[in-house]
Amino acid sequence: DIVMTQSPLSLSVTPGEPASISCRSSQSLLHGNGNNYLDWYLQKPGQSPQLLIFLASNRASGVPDRFSGSGSGTDFTLKISRVEADDVGVYYCMQGLQTPLIFGGGTRVEIK
Amino acid sequence: EEQLVESGGGLLQPGGSVRLSCTASGFTSNNHFIHWVRQAPGKGLEWVARINPGGTHTVYADSVKGRITISRDGAKNAVILQINSLRADDTAMYFCARVGTGTQHFYYGMDVWGRGTTVTVSS
Numbered sequence: 001d002i003v004m005t006q007s008p009l010s011l012s013v014t015p016g017e018p019a020s021i022s023c024r025s026s027q028s029l030l031h032g033n034g035n036n037y038l039d040w041y042l043q044k045p046g047q048s049p050q051l052l053i054f055l056a057s058n059r060a061s062g063v064p065d066r067f068s069g070s071g072s073g074t075d076f077t078l079k080i081s082r083v084e085a086d087d088v089g090v091y092y093c094m095q096g097l098q099t100p101l102i103f104g105g106g107t108r109v110e111i112k
Numbered sequence: 113e114e115q116l117v118e119s120g121g122g123l124l125q126p127g128g129s130v131r132l133s134c135t136a137s138g139f140t141s142n143n144h145f146i147h148w149v150r151q152a153p154g155k156g157l158e159w160v161a162r163i164n165p166g167g168t169h170t171v172y173a174d175s176v177k178g179r180i181t182i183s184r185d186g187a188k189n190a191v192i193l194q195i196n197s198l199r200a201d202d203t204a205m206y207f208c209a210r211v212g213t214g215t216q217h218f219y220y221g222m223d224v225w226g227r228g229t230t231v232t233v234s235s
Binding site for chain 1: 147149156157158159162171173174207209212217218219220221222223225226227228
């Protein structure tokens with residue numbers, strides 16, 4: 001199975017400042033079709049997860065452009081250009097290349 | 113509005129069974145891959161099972177294989193997760209999620225999630 005490793009475990013950010021979360025996979029997530037099958041999800045407190053980014057760099061519908069995803073192969077990054085109070089929660093990366101689908105352990109983001 | 117609503121959870125005995133439903137509204141669930149993902153109390157997300165559009169192909173996590181069946185109920189626009197031989201470590205919130213579709217990309221991520229249904233296994 002693919003192992004997904006996120007860092008840091010937690011992040012405390014001042015509103016308006018940027019934030020960055022790293023996700024590494026034990027195997028390349030690059031499919032033969034040229035896409036990296038890596039998603040980012042945010043689970044706000046008391047809510048179900050919501051999709052932020054799919055195929056490593058594509059923002060889901062309705063996701064603010066403050067969120068961006070990058071990376072290829074085994075190294076991926078989620079960046080928030082200017083953190084807002086509503087961004088608090090746990091961020092998960094997930095590999096969608098093969099089953100079993102695997103989520104990273106999560107990165108908790110809080111506001112200073 | 114496109115929604116998924118899970119139901120069927122509760123307090124269950126070890127060794128028992130539970131049938132969870134994931135009912136779609138605003139779209140036809142049979143046109144989408146549907147996944148079940150669970151989250152034990154205070155823990156992260158764990159993928160459990162997937163069913164393809166049409167319901168002809170299913171895949172399960174090793175942790176539940178042999179005890180879980182995912183299926184479709186087309187008449188109810190729903191996906192069912194049957195869990196047998198319940199164990200304490202099945203205690204979790206169970207979410208269903210659909211994979212989005214479109215014409216621009218090969219894959220669209222899990223773009224609609226339900227609010228979840230709680231399964232508690234305890235004697």
